[in-house]
Amino acid sequence: MRFFIEISYKGSSFFGWQIQKKNMSIQETIETCLSFLLKIKIKIIGAGRTDTGVHAIQMFAHFDLTTHFDLTTNHFKSKLNSFLPLNIKIINIFYVKKNIHARFNAISRVYEYRISLSKDPFLFKTSWQWLSKNQIELKILKKGANILKKYKDFSSFCKEKYKKNLCEISTAKWILKKNILYFRIEANRFLRNMVRSLVGTLIELGRKQITIKDFIKIIEAKNRNLAGITAPAKGLFLIKINYPLNIFLKKN
Known part of the structure; x- marks a missing residue:
């Protein structure tokens, strides 16, 4: 299944969205928490790449998972938010059609x-x-x-x-x-x-x-x-x- 996650974050403490070798990014922080909770390596793809210090009231990313476990429940969303730092919030998680891309399908x-x-x-x-x-x-x-x-x-x-x-x-x-x-x-x-x-x-x-x-x-x-x-x-x-x-x- 392909999932969309709706995200909000304050970018002041991060070196942008995209994963970097030596600096903490929003993407890496979310991937680490998802991977820990789901016990499998998760790679998320964002709708864009905000720079260091830039904030997002609404950002989207997608990832794939071959499981029947429903990630769209409030319980899973709350659990994920409890592991994330206070400057990142998962607003919602959606099922989307396969091959839908967070970046390329944006209008x-x-x-x-x-x-x-x-x-x-x-x-x-x-x-x-x-x-x-x-x-x-x-x-x-x-x-x-x-x-x-x-x-x-x-x-x-x-x-x-x-x-x-x-x-x-x-x-x-x-x-x-x-x-x-x-x-x-x-x-x-x-x-x-x-x-x-x-x-x-x-x-x-x-x-x-x-x-x-x-x-x-x-x-x-x-x-x-x-x-x-x-x-x-x-x-x-x-x-x-x-x-x-x-x-x-x-x-x-």
């Missing part, structure tokens, strides 16, 4: 970046604390976000070179709530460091360090060297991953 992903506009000791690990005297113009930020939906090639905001740097952005917006700026973006796929690079460049736009025309030129140049700084990882959250509803199976 879209939603990320959110958070910027605290004041010093807050309770948010310093989960937001970019903006303590500069230079004000950020929300109106200009929104104009920049709207422009993104007109383009598909985001090579200027990609850490690595890919054969295809095309992404279809369906949502890109800024929201201000209680002195926190939220940048919400949804697309069919994202490039490495794309969201953080976009945020850093948009902030330069909001501070009037560059103009709207400059911002458009940066996008169209397809050159990472022209874009702005990369925003800190700690402010980035993977919010949601959307899948076709027909991939899930009802348990017998």
Whole structure:
């Protein structure tokens, strides 16, 4: 059987999602607990690879197990959560159709970046604390976000070179709530460091360090060297991953 696990985690204490040789990752932590409980080596495949310090409100991963034991029960989920550290939570476990892939069958992903506009000791690990005297113009930020939906090639905001740097952005917006700026973006796929690079460049736009025309030129140049700084990882959250509803199976 193939299982999907829905996961939430705070990434501050981990060196990203993917297993590494010398550093602790979210993937390794979950695999270790699953393998211990099921008495068999478990390998999970995530829907993506969040970087060091990045958080997830909703992440998915899949794994295979040849057993009739029902892992979707609340009892097993509670037991698994009791073995996991407090900064990782298993929200749910589902049966899915065979050959369904957590990464490749995703329709879209939603990320959110958070910027605290004041010093807050309770948010310093989960937001970019903006303590500069230079004000950020929300109106200009929104104009920049709207422009993104007109383009598909985001090579200027990609850490690595890919054969295809095309992404279809369906949502890109800024929201201000209680002195926190939220940048919400949804697309069919994202490039490495794309969201953080976009945020850093948009902030330069909001501070009037560059103009709207400059911002458009940066996008169209397809050159990472022209874009702005990369925003800190700690402010980035993977919010949601959307899948076709027909991939899930009802348990017998």
